[in-house]
Amino acid sequence: MSVPAAKVQALRHYIRQLGSAALAFSSGVDSALLAYLGAEELGDNFIAVTVNSPLLLEDDLAEAVHFCASYGIHHKVLSMDILSDANFSANNEQRCYYCKQLIFSTIRNYATGHGFEQLMDGSNSEDCPVRRPGMRALAEQGIHSPLRECDFSKKDIRDLSRKLELFTWDKESDSCRATRIPQDTAITLEALC
Numbered sequence: 001m002s003v004p005a006a007k008v009q010a011l012r013h014y015i016r017q018l019g020s021a022a023l024a025f026s027s028g029v030d031s032a033l034l035a036y037l038g039a040e041e042l043g044d045n046f047i048a049v050t051v052n053s054p055l056l057l058e059d060d061l062a063e064a065v066h067f068c069a070s071y072g073i074h075h076k077v078l079s080m081d082i083l084s085d086a087n088f089s090a091n092n093e094q095r096c097y098y099c100k101q102l103i104f105s106t107i108r109n110y111a112t113g114h115g116f117e118q119l120m121d122g123s124n125s126e127d128c129p130v131r132r133p134g135m136r137a138l139a140e141q142g143i144h145s146p147l148r149e150c151d152f153s154k155k156d157i158r159d160l161s162r163k164l165e166l167f168t169w170d171k172e173s174d175s176c177r178a179t180r181i182p183q184d185t186a187i188t189l190e191a192l193c
Helices: 005-017 029-045 058-071 095-113 134-140 154-163
Strands: 021-024 046-052 075-079 118-120
Touching: 005 029, 021 029, 021 095, 029 046, 029 058, 029 154, 046 058, 046 095, 058 075, 075 095, 095 118, 095 134
Parallel strands: 021 046, 021 118, 046 075
Antiparallel strands: none
């Protein structure tokens, strides 16, 4: 069953009313759909930003670059040494919070200097703020989550991506590499490999 046209139009309108925006782009299904729609709705006032750190697999970085090149989306790759942050590396129950703070601070520094007023992420309606401390960081930084705010589920996102013929529509979901390390065990480059 396809996503209702009114719901798709509401999502497009949400993005358009931002005026200009930078998107945290991981090359996953959710952020790929937003990257595509952001470029369609905002044109030169939109950029997808991929933060390259030890948490991002080389294949995912290559796919992010390929996706943006394939669909004519403005794209920037920023490097970040997340492992040098003691709060993140300690890997306590707030690890995701510190990670999102670092990622969006990095993106905001770039976006502000290049005229992109708003920041977006790919959270969807199934992402629960209670179970994800990183969502508190999004709220504190005023990050827009169009998919969540327009009530797009993972199925909606895949259905719309397929309709738009995005090659990411059936990409498997994958958890953050940091979640594979037991809590309170320090996150190091060796532990991530």
